[in-house]
Amino acid sequence: MDLDLIASGKVREVYAIHDDPTKLLMVATDRISAYDRVFAEPVLDKGRLLSAISATAFGALGDRFVTHFVSIPTEVPAEFVGRATLVRRVEMVPVECVARGYLVGSAWESYRSTGAVQGVALPAGLAFGDPLSQPIFTPTTKEETGHDRPLTPTELRNLHGAALASELEELTTNVYSVLASWFREHGLTLIDSKFEFGHIDGELVLADEIATPDSSRIVRGEPGANPEWLDKQLLRDWLGEQGFRGDGAAPKLDEELIERVRGAYREVFETLAGSSFNAWPGQSRAYRGVER
Numbered sequence: 001m002d003l004d005l006i007a008s009g010k011v012r013e014v015y016a017i018h019d020d021p022t023k024l025l026m027v028a029t030d031r032i033s034a035y036d037r038v039f040a041e042p043v044l045d046k047g048r049l050l051s052a053i054s055a056t057a058f059g060a061l062g063d064r065f066v067t068h069f070v071s072i073p074t075e076v077p078a079e080f081v082g083r084a085t086l087v088r089r090v091e092m093v094p095v096e097c098v099a100r101g102y103l104v105g106s107a108w109e110s111y112r113s114t115g116a117v118q119g120v121a122l123p124a125g126l127a128f129g130d131p132l133s134q135p136i137f138t139p140t141t142k143e144e145t146g147h148d149r150p151l152t153p154t155e156l157r158n159l160h161g162a163a164l165a166s167e168l169e170e171l172t173t174n175v176y177s178v179l180a181s182w183f184r185e186h187g188l189t190l191i192d193s194k195f196e197f198g199h200i201d202g203e204l205v206l207a208d209e210i211a212t213p214d215s216s217r218i219v220r221g222e223p224g225a226n227p228e229w230l231d232k233q234l235l236r237d238w239l240g241e242q243g244f245r246g247d248g249a250a251p252k253l254d255e256e257l258i259e260r261v262r263g264a265y266r267e268v269f270e271t272l273a274g275s276s277f278n279a280w281p282g283q284s285r286a287y288r289g290v291e292r
Helices: 046-061 104-114 153-159 160-186 233-241 255-273
Strands: 004-006 012-017 023-028 067-072 085-090 097-100 131-137 189-198 203-207 216-220
Touching: 004 189, 046 067, 046 085, 046 160, 046 255, 097 160, 097 203, 104 189, 131 160, 153 160, 160 189, 160 203, 189 255, 233 255
Parallel strands: none
Antiparallel strands: 004 012, 012 023, 023 085, 067 085, 097 131, 097 189, 189 203, 189 216
């Protein structure tokens, strides 16, 4: 497969395929990031786990939604096996589409101070970790550098028009609801999740990764006051304990934390897939990808 690197993000690399301009190869590295910082220490198997979880989630959606997902190819360079996803080329919409089903994270902080989350009013008397009566849509901008900016419904309509804003909200909450039900069937809770969409021949389709511990908050059982995180919140909490929230020199990630993160991601895959990660293609070799 003849490939050209055309983009490199915090975690993923995107390659154009010479003999098929309608497809792209997305490669998930073992890099991990938080607070807009990519850390020097890789998490072994993370890229393969992200690809495995996302592919399993696309499979769980079936034909209910149009997506960019094609397959997990094995006829790729050896270092890409198990971490590469073949997708249809999409004209991306520059919006991070977040659905929240529970009151945690920044949503909880906003609710405590204003009673609303990004312009969406919520009932009084809710506590941390409470389920919402229905998922809420809390989009953000998709910035090339720096922090993404939260958008109110009005701001999203002003940026992208009422029709597209409405379609993004409907698709985001519908996809989240289907995935959240699937998680519950396996004893996990999908607290919130980020999705991205784009157009193929004028049709809005689900793209990028879905339902991974990088793009979602995931817990075993119900969240409650002390959730048992199975996602990147493990890293954020550890960094907070080190006094790091994005400014100054980043601490070195210790081996215990790296193994906790790796174990949590593996648990998510094996719980959802009902099979051992040992059977997933590829080898357990750290892959940081092209240096950014």
